[in-house]
């Protein structure tokens with residue numbers, strides 16, 4: 311895509327104490343977010359956690375129950391959608407079937423009463439940004455899913471909004487196209503410099519696109535940080551389990567007398583003597599399979615899968631299963647007894663009940 315900065319009016323977006331309930335269901339809970347001018351912020355969470363509702367309140371499509379939304383210097387909390395300086399891209403594309411690509415892209419400018427010549431010029435520029443310049447006379451039904459999504463993007467670009475709002479725009483595309491469009495979107499947002507609030511349930515999409523990720527569960531913000539921060543330093547059990555593929559491995563146990571016991575293992579702990587129900591977590595890529603007796607604990611190889619770039623080893627310990635990423639040339643036999651090792655700083659401990667991270671303590675080899 312071209313590197314021309316067609317938008318130079320990036321504004322910050324501040325969401326303060328935002329709440330929304332449908333009947334007795336509290337869908338968005340005291341949400342606070344500060345999206346910086348030009349930032350790509352991704353709202354990430356499982357299906358039904360309130361992402362779309364939050365985004366629709368920012369767009370003005372859903373009434374705010376309490377709290378405020380400020381765009382640049384303007385409080386837009388109760389402002390009708392058409393006066394907000396935002397453009398929304400939906401999962402469903404929402405194209406007009408009886409209009410050509412050019413007419414779809416140019417529609418927001420037509421609504422603003424902008425003349426044909428100026429409009430055609432703007433349509434050509436926006437189409438170039440998303441590589442649609444040769445398809446302008448086609449109708450949506452004559453386009454692939456990826457091309458339709460580009461039309462929706464071009465229609466957002468042409469408005470030159472202060473903020474893009476995107477609701478799972480890639481989720482209707484097949485895996486390969488999604489990967490490609492992800493890179494294009496990232497490039498486009500960088501080139502345009504538009505403040506972007508992007509919603510997805512896909513943690514890979516969030517990690518790869520975002521400057522910062524806001525992780526939501528059950529309507530409440532769990533953690534806000536750069537992809538590295540939330541991945542390496544998760545605030546709680548939910549964030550730890552949601553970020554990463556394969557996900558973090560968890561062992562349920564208890565800490566008593568400076569020992570973590572669970573799933574048939576017994577490990578020394580530094581930093582805390584007693585904690586009751588505790589979950590020990592470690593990431594597949596932070597651990598390694600070693601000879602029996604040489605690791606933190608022993609377990610049985612349940613399966614080993616060579617994926618090409620690596621070998622995923624599934625380990626069974628007292629009916630708990632873990633995945634460990636090993637190099638592609640690693641070989642092992644199903645049913646063999648092996649050791650599992652990870653460095654103390656790569657073990658995460660959480661209160662099982664509240665999910666809170668236990669900091670300043672670790673399991674150690676003794």
Ligand SMILES: Nc1ncnc2c1ncn2[C@@H]1O[C@H](COP(=O)(O)OP(=O)(O)O)[C@@H](O)[C@H]1O
Nearest residue numbers: 332335337355356357358359360361362363364
């Ligand atoms: N208009 C509505 N009326 C009643 N309940 C709704 C409405 N819109 C969404 N919900 C409910 O609010 C919750 C959050 O929905 P949504 O914001 O769409 O979640 P997400 O986008 O994270 O999947 C869900 O339980 C959903 O069923």
Ligand SMILES: [Mg+2]
Nearest residue numbers: 358361362363
């Ligand atoms: Mg949604």
